[in-house]
Amino acid sequence: MQGNVACAEGALAAGCSFMAGYPITPATEVAERLANRLPALRKEDGVFIQMEDEISSLAAVIGASWTGKKAMTATSGPGISLMLEHVGYAVGTEAPCVIVDVQRGGPTTGIPIVELQGDMVQPRRGSHGEYQIIAIAPSSAQDMFDHTVLAFNLAEKYRTPVFLMADSFVGHMREEVVIPEPEDIEVVDRIIAPEGFNSETDQGFLSVDVAPMPIFGRGFKSHVTSSCHTETGKRNVTDAYALDNFIRKLSGKIEKNRDDIVCVEDNTDGAEIAIFSYGIIHRAALEASAAACAEGLNTGTFRPVTIWPFPDREIAEMSKRVKAILVLENNLGQLLPYVKAEASCPVHFLEPEILGTMHDVERVLVKLREISR
Amino acid sequence: MNTTHDLDKYIRPSARRTTNCPGCGNGILAQSILRAIDDEKLDMDDFTFVSGIGCAAWIPSPFFYADILHTTHGRPIAFATGIKLASPDRNVMVVSGDGDLLAIGGNHLIHAARRNINMTVICVNNYIYGMTGGQVAPTTPMGLKTMTTPFGNLENFFDPCKLAIGSGATYVARWTVYHALQITRAVKTALNHKGFSFIEIVSQCPVQFGRKSGMGSTTAMFDHYKENAVNISKAKDMTEQELAEKIVVGELLNIEKPVLDDELAKLRTSFRERSGDAED
Numbered sequence: 001m002q003g004n005v006a007c008a009e010g011a012l013a014a015g016c017s018f019m020a021g022y023p024i025t026p027a028t029e030v031a032e033r034l035a036n037r038l039p040a041l042r043k044e045d046g047v048f049i050q051m052e053d054e055i056s057s058l059a060a061v062i063g064a065s066w067t068g069k070k071a072m073t074a075t076s077g078p079g080i081s082l083m084l085e086h087v088g089y090a091v092g093t094e095a096p097c098v099i100v101d102v103q104r105g106g107p108t109t110g111i112p113i114v115e116l117q118g119d120m121v122q123p124r125r126g127s128h129g130e131y132q133i134i135a136i137a138p139s140s141a142q143d144m145f146d147h148t149v150l151a152f153n154l155a156e157k158y159r160t161p162v163f164l165m166a167d168s169f170v171g172h173m174r175e176e177v178v179i180p181e182p183e184d185i186e187v188v189d190r191i192i193a194p195e196g197f198n199s200e201t202d203q204g205f206l207s208v209d210v211a212p213m214p215i216f217g218r219g220f221k222s223h224v225t226s227s228c229h230t231e232t233g234k235r236n237v238t239d240a241y242a243l244d245n246f247i248r249k250l251s252g253k254i255e256k257n258r259d260d261i262v263c264v265e266d267n268t269d270g271a272e273i274a275i276f277s278y279g280i281i282h283r284a285a286l287e288a289s290a291a292a293c294a295e296g297l298n299t300g301t302f303r304p305v306t307i308w309p310f311p312d313r314e315i316a317e318m319s320k321r322v323k324a325i326l327v328l329e330n331n332l333g334q335l336l337p338y339v340k341a342e343a344s345c346p347v348h349f350l351e352p353e354i355l356g357t358m359h360d361v362e363r364v365l366v367k368l369r370e371i372s373r
Numbered sequence: 374m375n376t377t378h379d380l381d382k383y384i385r386p387s388a389r390r391t392t393n394c395p396g397c398g399n400g401i402l403a404q405s406i407l408r409a410i411d412d413e414k415l416d417m418d419d420f421t422f423v424s425g426i427g428c429a430a431w432i433p434s435p436f437f438y439a440d441i442l443h444t445t446h447g448r449p450i451a452f453a454t455g456i457k458l459a460s461p462d463r464n465v466m467v468v469s470g471d472g473d474l475l476a477i478g479g480n481h482l483i484h485a486a487r488r489n490i491n492m493t494v495i496c497v498n499n500y501i502y503g504m505t506g507g508q509v510a511p512t513t514p515m516g517l518k519t520m521t522t523p524f525g526n527l528e529n530f531f532d533p534c535k536l537a538i539g540s541g542a543t544y545v546a547r548w549t550v551y552h553a554l555q556i557t558r559a560v561k562t563a564l565n566h567k568g569f570s571f572i573e574i575v576s577q578c579p580v581q582f583g584r585k586s587g588m589g590s591t592t593a594m595f596d597h598y599k600e601n602a603v604n605i606s607k608a609k610d611m612t613e614q615e616l617a618e619k620i621v622v623g624e625l626l627n628i629e630k631p632v633l634d635d636e637l638a639k640l641r642t643s644f645r646e647r648s649g650d651a652e653d
Binding site: 018020039040041042045046047049051052053055056059060061062063064065066067068069071085086089093200216217219220221222223224225226227234235 | 385386387417418421423434435438439440441442443444445448451452453454455456458459460463480481484637640641644645648
């Protein structure tokens with residue numbers, strides 16, 4: 001199954017019933033699959049709509065989320081750039097949704113079908129203001145299924161937008177994908193405000209423990225604004241104390257639960273050199289690590305599945321056990337500064353010889369030999 | 374003596390102060406909308422109001438005691454599209470200004486109209502950017518000096534209703550806030566209309582447009598509306614020259630076309646009939 005198709009199937013398995021999107025290579029297959037599947041849903045009224053652009057796509061997704069639906073969009077870098085204002089809107093109004101970024105070569109229109117891990121920091125800092133975000137990076141077609149389910153579960157649990165940071169390779173590769181029986185898939189649903197919820201007095205926003213969502217259509221008379229607001233959703237744009245509370249509660253919600261959110265695959269036990277990599281490049285790292293071990297270089301791999309919140313503590317701890325970290329990214333070092341900031345050992349970096357391609361294992365080995373010397 | 378306004382039951386209890394300037398037309402329009410809902414005996418719990426950014430966005434938000442989504446600048450129709458498709462049984466109404474809906478949000482307006490999605494969009498046209506302090510809008514008359522056209526506006530302007538008609542809206546009307554009762558009637562028609570309804574409300578902004586245009590006070594602007602509004606039934610027989618300085622009001626279009634939310638429902642039904650025992 002193709003990675004993008006696995007993503008669409010994962011969304012359905014997670015309970016997604018609404019997608020709004022705009023065609024863009026290399027993400028379009030997600031929309032095409034869901035355009036076929038969503039109107040045919042039987043248990044729920046499924047909606048697929050191709051909007052007029054990516055700005056309106058995420059807007060429609062957030063609107064649908066506020067009616068209680070699990071909703072998503074899928075795009076690539078240029079679309080993410082257009083969506084960024086509404087990423088902040090979803091954060092600020094605490095509207096769960098999933099945003100799939102099948103990254104392509106940039107800057108600007110770049111190359112649509114060449115993979116680049118070029119948007120890694122964009123979800124974290126792209127929207128204006130101060131906020132926290134969740135982003136996960138799949139490295140296989142199976143991950144495209146599993147991590148889309150995970151993305152919906154995290155979005156629902158924490159009432160926040162979640163990014164799936166795929167790329168052109170992962171999105172377009174065809175691999176075996178095992179789809180578990182529905183009863184074997186863990187699906188999380190948001191906590192909805194209870195009957196009798198009073199939007200004038202009851203808390204529907206700004207709890208680090210995640211406030212119940214006062215969705216539309218239940219007679220809650222919810223007032224939802226992305227402007228600075230109080231715990232009951234009332235606008236306050238005159239008071240720095242209110243802004244401080246607004247920012248700290250939204251970010252605190254993610255920070256307080258970071259241990260539940262952050263997931264890493266740490267295979268550096270007993271290793272002297274750790275290869276840090278994520279997404280498709282982790283496949284090259286695994287191969288390089290195996291080859292290095294075979295020639296006696298004591299190497300292990302460290303893969304952040306969760307990119308944001310950044311697995312800072314996990315890296316700090318790992319860096320105490322190893323002598324050096326080699327960061328592999330298919331870019332010029334987007335997550336490198338974040339690794340350096342946490343590591344107490346030397347940190348090295350290697351991009352592929354040609355950006356937009358995978359790392360050549362021999363080239364990684366040369367670097368590993370150099371580091372071990 | 375009961376001093377409570379008969380429409381007060383529709384106002385959010387905690388929203389007791391308006392952000393509107395003295396003399397603003399927003400209050401008249403707010404009352405006309407609520408009067409229509411009251412006359413039709415509709416339940417506010419069946420409504421979702423969506424607004425963008427700008428003075429007009431403050432008509433429903435936070436004042437109407439109903440579900441409200443106060444969105445980003447220019448995008449309320451896009452958010453409303455998601456809400457309507459996800460909950461087609463609800464009345465979805467967008468209230469926003471000419472800058473929000475026609476400039477930054479113009480693309481969403483034309484595509485929602487083209488889709489003929491079943492919602493009501495009320496566009497408050499004060500011919501200027503009010504909230505940000507009197508800058509040129511896509512509706513500003515040519516030649517007018519604003520904060521960003523200090524030597525006079527060099528650009529042609531939009532006729533919002535013609536744009537809506539050209540884009541595929543199926544109910545289009547224009548009134549001024551001088552016509553409070555007619556607005557109520559138009560809102561009622563729009564709420565009962567199947568498809569995309571667009572109502573332009575010409576409204577005075579004495580603080581910005583009144584000053585910049587030299588039209589002056591609220592009452593002067595009201596007089597202007599009263600004297601220059603020409604009903605479409607009469608305007609039909611007038612020349613373009615005769616209409617140059619006039620505001621053509623009334624029901625400009627009321628037709629039927631396939632409605633997006635209905636077509637989607639039909640598609641779903643056809644799937645369910647076809648595959649009685651298929652699974653999701």
